[in-house]
Amino acid sequence: MAHPERPTLKTIAAIAGLAVTTVSRALAGAPQIAPETRARVQRIAVEIGYSPDRAAQRLRTGRSNVIALILPPHEEILGYGASMFRGITRALRGTPYHVVVMPHFEDIPEAEMLDKIIRNRLADGVLFSRIRPDDMRVKTLLEEGMPFVTHGRTELATPHPWVDYDNFTYAYRAVERLVALGVRRPALVSAPPSQTFCQHLRAGFFRACGEAGVVGEVLPGFDMEDPPDVIYRHIRDRLARSDAPDGFICPGEVSALAINAAWVDTGVDTRHLVMKSTSDIANFIRPQFDSIFEDMTETGERMTGLLLRYIAGEPAEQLHHVISPPPLAVIGR
Amino acid sequence: MAHPERPTLKTIAAIAGLAVTTVSRALAGAPQIAPETRARVQRIAVEIGYSPDRAAQRLRTGRSNVIALILPPHEEILGYGASMFRGITRALRGTPYHVVVMPHFEDIPEAEMLDKIIRNRLADGVLFSRIRPDDMRVKTLLEEGMPFVTHGRTELATPHPWVDYDNFTYAYRAVERLVALGVRRPALVSAPPSQTFCQHLRAGFFRACGEAGVVGEVLPGFDMEDPPDVIYRHIRDRLARSDAPDGFICPGEVSALAINAAWVDTGVDTRHLVMKSTSDIANFIRPQFDSIFEDMTETGERMTGLLLRYIAGEPAEQLHHVISPPPLAVIGR
């Protein structure tokens, strides 16, 4: 129970016979410190287990050393959010930064959350997704000068850093694959086109359909947007009709399970499906379906990398990264 | 771009013609403030959009208003960690606290993380799981006087707050169900018994087996402990032998998928399985298996509630909660 008095700069200063200022600078690696002084100070710091008080640093400098990850309502559950988080923490190791996950509750407008982050200087940078072409949040953050990186693109004139998956190519290749399997009426499961990446998905989908001479359709429903039972019901109802799709493209493992369940429950037995997978559980769905991987850990890592460079002052123009879909994994066929 | 100068207590004090001290107390709800003064101060605060500087509060009071959630390596991926997180944030709404998720990297000993949290006073309280009967971490935290709540029980003499699922009953009921379905050689998929809850699982499992007169066995493998392909291989190898189990009890959806895949891939077609489910994707696995729900959101909520009461000074003796398994969901049979 004896608390041995947490060491501060003052402690070190007393031991070393130096002023607090000098100790501070020695540890910060400032240039105008004698090399031997710096070495001595650092040795003492390690010896007594000093580590700086975050709160004091933050109060003094105004920098919080916090990166905020904003997650949409359903995303935490089972979602890619977890993998992204892992990538972020990985990219942040060795830096003074921490991630803080801010779940975005249904009843709080996202704008309000951002506002709070900005007003309270709760974070030095923000990461978020579900980007719309003229995203208000992006505009706000640009105006307020708060650094951020989006997962997805806007169509705004002002440049800002982003990382995106090439969803056009994903959908295009998925259709190619389905058509090769004999599908003539492919269906894309997708969220509403208000989000940029959905537009890309649709574009790739319809381009490939056009080139293959098949007629595609878009069905509502999306992992983490709708709960699985909503997706399930959409699909099941659609399968019950005579002109039902004979192949699906879906954006995640959860919707793949829902689609498969709908197939089983409606008695369909020729099943063609390409899913986007963000983990390896895709390999354990039976029957096996084709999947194209999206590495959300890499995404998080890249976003973080760009954010740090943006905070360091690099211009936004060059802070972009598109992640290409790897070759389609044709599993066990 | 015009930053309108973040308002502080001083701003309010100037407007109200009061001392900073008074404003501080008025907002904190201290007793010795005239009601009309308090009202006026609060009105001004709202008007100019004041909110206190966390860093300054933290520096001054030593309290960080942060609750740390420590997640083991694999748990972030697809795991119950996400649901727990949701429960925690829900319980924390309206309080001054934030959650910070600290992922526990493979190459950093967990003790070191805790040490850092304690030394740097990074959090006011800690939540963690994977509890062992004589858990070192629990001992350390008790010694250091850092408040915490565990997800799972120890067998230590000193009481501490915990929340636990009744895994004994879960396993017991699962065996009952399997036996009712005609299973004679049930297998439990479980992590090593170093963790308390695994001991409970085993106890419930063997008790039920004994009472039913069947011989149970325990197989290695556990969601989020091992990646799914490890579980898959364990099961597949086991199924290939002549004395293979004819029914399984498993601790999560991921292992359910792995077991099912192993069944399909080895050509077994009588399949009996009871899984523990922590989300509703269990409903979309085909064929459908029985499942018993564990509400991780409630778990997170309860843990947080207990933690706040513990921080407020309530004695640990009464800060416990056991979550009972709901009735087995017999799906679609």
Place this chain on the structure above:
DNA sequence: CTTCCTATTTATAACGTTTTCAATGCACCC
């Protein structure tokens, strides 16, 4: 020997709170 420069160190203030202690005003009571 003085002057000026460089290298290194230091004193002091400040960031925005909360807390401790003291001050003020005012009514009350003998």
Place this chain on the structure above:
DNA sequence: GGGTGCATTGAAAACGTTATAAATAGGAAG
């Protein structure tokens, strides 16, 4: 009319850090 007590407010210090500006010492230049 001056204690006494109560209700309310205020001044000042402190938390641990960093930034600004100033001080010191030791040479080099004049």
